[in-house]
Amino acid sequence: MEPEVESPEIDSIVSDLCDMLQRYNKEQIALGAETSLSSELNIDSVEVMDLIMEIEDKFDIDIPINLISDVETVADLARLVHERMKGG
Amino acid sequence: MDIFDKYSLPAARHEKVLKAGTDPFGVRMEELYSATEARVDGKRTILVGTNNYLGLTYDPLCMEAAIEAIRVHGTGTTGSRIANGTYATHVALERALATFLDKRSAMVFPTGYQANLGILSGLAGANDVILLDADSHASIYDGCRLSGATLVRFRHNDPADLDKRLARLGGDDRCKLVVVEGIYSMLGDRAPLREFAEVKRSHGAYLLVDEAHSLGVLGDHGRGVAEEQGIEHEVDFVVGTFSKSLGAVGGFGASSHPKFDVLRYCSRPYMFTASASPSNVASVLAALREIERRPDLRRRLWANARALFDGVVAAGFEVCAEMSPVIALRMKDEETAIYAWNRLLERGVYVNLALPPGTPNGACLLRASVSAAHTPEQIAEVIARFGALAEDLAALERAAGARIPARL
Numbered sequence: 433m434e435p436e437v438e439s440p441e442i443d444s445i446v447s448d449l450c451d452m453l454q455r456y457n458k459e460q461i462a463l464g465a466e467t468s469l470s471s472e473l474n475i476d477s478v479e480v481m482d483l484i485m486e487i488e489d490k491f492d493i494d495i496p497i498n499l500i501s502d503v504e505t506v507a508d509l510a511r512l513v514h515e516r517m518k519g520g
Numbered sequence: 521m522d523i524f525d526k527y528s529l530p531a532a533r534h535e536k537v538l539k540a541g542t543d544p545f546g547v548r549m550e551e552l553y554s555a556t557e558a559r560v561d562g563k564r565t566i567l568v569g570t571n572n573y574l575g576l577t578y579d580p581l582c583m584e585a586a587i588e589a590i591r592v593h594g595t596g597t598t599g600s601r602i603a604n605g606t607y608a609t610h611v612a613l614e615r616a617l618a619t620f621l622d623k624r625s626a627m628v629f630p631t632g633y634q635a636n637l638g639i640l641s642g643l644a645g646a647n648d649v650i651l652l653d654a655d656s657h658a659s660i661y662d663g664c665r666l667s668g669a670t671l672v673r674f675r676h677n678d679p680a681d682l683d684k685r686l687a688r689l690g691g692d693d694r695c696k697l698v699v700v701e702g703i704y705s706m707l708g709d710r711a712p713l714r715e716f717a718e719v720k721r722s723h724g725a726y727l728l729v730d731e732a733h734s735l736g737v738l739g740d741h742g743r744g745v746a747e748e749q750g751i752e753h754e755v756d757f758v759v760g761t762f763s764k765s766l767g768a769v770g771g772f773g774a775s776s777h778p779k780f781d782v783l784r785y786c787s788r789p790y791m792f793t794a795s796a797s798p799s800n801v802a803s804v805l806a807a808l809r810e811i812e813r814r815p816d817l818r819r820r821l822w823a824n825a826r827a828l829f830d831g832v833v834a835a836g837f838e839v840c841a842e843m844s845p846v847i848a849l850r851m852k853d854e855e856t857a858i859y860a861w862n863r864l865l866e867r868g869v870y871v872n873l874a875l876p877p878g879t880p881n882g883a884c885l886l887r888a889s890v891s892a893a894h895t896p897e898q899i900a901e902v903i904a905r906f907g908a909l910a911e912d913l914a915a916l917e918r919a920a921g922a923r924i925p926a927r928l
Contacts, residue, residue, distance in 0.1 A: 478877040481673055485654065494688050496649075496670040 445510040452486060453506065465507040493517055540855075541862035544873040554578055555767075555893040560870060566898050568828075568888045569872040571705075573737050573845050574817045575893025576767030579810055582803040586768075589802030597795045602785060605795030613801050616808050617772050621743055621758055625781055626774035630796045632732055632761025634789050635771025636663040639728070639759050642787030644669035644697050651685060651725070652699040653677065655706070655880045660699055660730060666789075669697075676704075676880060679715035686723040696725035702734030702745030706879050706887060708846025710734065710745055717754035728757040736765025737845055742811045742818055762800070766807040770796045820892040821845055824899050828890050831903030835910045840883065848874070849886040856913065857884035863912050867905045 450463040456475050457463060469475045475483065480503075484495050487509075493516040503509050524531075537544060542561065551559040555575040556567050576582050589609065599605035610628055617626035629635040640663030644650050648669045652660060655676040664671050672689070675681040686696065698720045700711045713729065720727045731744035739747030742765070746752045756777060762770035773783070783790060811817070822845070829843040840848040851857035854875055861873040864886070872887040879885055890899070 476877040478880075479882075481654065482881075485673060485675065488685075488688075492688070494672055494685065496672055498665070498671050 439514075442507070442510050442514050445513050446506055448490070449487070449506050449510055449513070452483065452490065456483065463506065465505065465510070467506045468504055469506070469509070470504065487513060491517060537858055540858045542865055544858070544861055547865075547870065556891055556895075556898060558870070560865065563868055565865070565868045565870050566894075566902055567870050568890065568894075568902055569870055570891065571733070571764040571889050572767060572891045572893070573733075573765040573821055573889070574767065574807075574811065575891045576765070576807045576810060576817075578893070579767065579807065581810060582767060582806040585806035586799035586803040589798040593798035595799070596797050599795065600791060600793060601795045602791050607795075607798060607801070609798060609801045609805070610795060613805050613808075614772075616805055618774055620741075620808055620812070621774050622752065623758065623774040624776040624778070626772050627781075627783060627790060628796055628801070629771045629773070629790060630793055631769060632763055632771035633659040633662075634793060635759050635761065635773055636660050636730065637666055638663070638787045638789035639757060639773035639783070640664055640697075640699070641666035641668075641789060642783040643667070643726075643728070643757065644695070648695045648697060649689060650697045650699060651682060653701065653711070655704055656699060656701065657705060657730065657732070658878075660701075663789075664699070670694075677709065677711055679712060679719045682716065683719045683722070686719065686725065696723060697728060698725050699728045699730070702729055702731040702738065703844055703846060704841075705733050705846065706874055706883070706885065707840040707848045708733075708844040709841035710738070710844065713745055713749045713755075714751050717751045721754065726756040727754060728759065729755050730759045732759070732761045732764060732771075733846060735760045736811050737818065737821065740815075742815075762804045762807075765811070766804050768800045768803045768807065770800055770804060817892040821890065824890040824892065824894045824896075827896070827899045828888065828902065831899070832888075832906050835903065835907045837906065837910065840885065845890050847888045847890070848883075849888070851884045851886060854884045856916070857886065859916065860886055860909055860913060863909050864905065867908060869902055869905045 446465045453463055456473055456479060461472060480500060481497055484497060484500060488495055491513055495516055499512060503512060547560060549558045549560060555572050555578045558565055558567055593607060597605040614626045614628055629638055636659035644667040646668040649672060650664050650669045651672045651674055652664055653676055654673045672685055674685050700716055703710045717727060729746055734744040736742045738745050741747060746755045756775060758774045760772050762768045825843060825845045829839060829847055832849060833839055837849040840850050851860055857873060864871060874885040874887045876882045
């Protein structure tokens with residue numbers, strides 16, 4: 433399967449998200465689009481929701497927490513942010 | 521692949537906890553001596569983590585009412601409220617609760633957890649939005665999820681943040697339900713309800729307050745944080761539990777909304793579970809009367825809270841919130857919290873060990889809750905044992921400090 437081609441907007445969101453994720457990066461691993469929030473960063477269920485609040489404020493959008501159950505990687509999260517910015 | 525593989529992380533964490541001593545999530549009360557003492561691991565232990573705020577579990581009137589109810593109505597109803605499980609006493613308790621809270625109607629549930637499940641999932645649907653405080657109890661999160669509503673979380677106890685998030689939603693015609701608690705169970709801090717009510721009014725939202733830890737505890741009549749702050753008329757829905765100040769098991773939802781009772785045949789957690797047992801219903805009815813008849817219980821509770829709060833602060837502990845019957849001591853990390861919890865239990869004091877993600881902001885806590893039934897002597901003894909714990913922890917710090925240079 434070919435890797436998904438992401439838009440430049442999403443790349444830029446990924447980079448913003450990686451900055452925000454540094455706070456949760458206890459092991460100081462390299463962060464990128466394919467970094468897994470739960471298995472690589474060990475972010476627990478409450479931390480994910482706290483992160484979502486920060487993202488909502490940074491991008492001035494709302495991300496209902498019902499939408500985050502399918503989020504596994506930073507790229508998943510970036511796509512969700514992108515969708516909500518478009519008024520999704 | 522094993523079906524339990526998904527729990528390998530929490531299971532490994534639990535193994536680590538077990539190595540440090542007693543299982544904090546499997547403590548056995550071998551024999552209860554009173555509302556405030558039990559035998560744990562063969563040792564007489566003072567209980568300072570039971571949420572038994574008024575000590576009514578051993579109130580003679582409540583116990584006699586429960587015993588009499590078993591003689592007259594039997595041990596269980598064997599049916600749901602919409603079938604054979606509504607006894608005259610269930611209806612009487614609902615009337616008594618509604619009268620006590622000055623609401624038009626109240627619905628009783630078999631547990632406090634189910635009350636939140638039933639009320640939240642009943643009130644909100646797929647086309648509604650629930651705005652919930654970030655530090656809400658698991659039963660609130662679960663009830664919200666079950667509702668299928670859009671869920672937006674706002675920063676804990678922050679009415680300005682709620683205002684911002686409501687504004688972000690825009691003025692669409694979806695119904696908005698704001699959910700907060702009176703006293704928060706983990707830290708013991710309480711909601712600025714007056715400010716929340718202003719925000720909800722300005723956005724035309726509904727307000728639900730879970731008074732689980734504040735009913736019987738706050739307000740001149742014990743009706744909770746809304747009474748204390750003088751804004752009961754602004755609270756559209758109240759949820760509460762029988763398993764704290766009322767000394768039994770069960771929960772309720774109450775409201776003056778004229779259509780509230782539609783939930784009796786539209787809320788699945790209300791409809792599809794057996795009703796509360798007759799003894800439970802009877803003891804809660806008696807407990808409500810005791811709360812009304814004996815304001816001295818509340819005074820004793822707060823005097824005990826004050827004494828324990830001052831005592832642990834003097835011993836050098838960091839308490840997470842203003843003084844309340846819930847006194848949460850912040851430990852510096854999980855290992856220290858587990859160590860401290862074990863040392864306290866060995867000294868004959870039971871408190872709750874509270875760890876993330878069950879706590880806000882990753883806090884590791886020793887969570888104490890006081891009761892009106894604690895005697896001044898017990899409180900003094902608990903403070904002395906906390907003092908000894910503080911010395912243990914200081915010795916641990918010194919040992920850790922001494923180890924670091926040795927390694928360098």
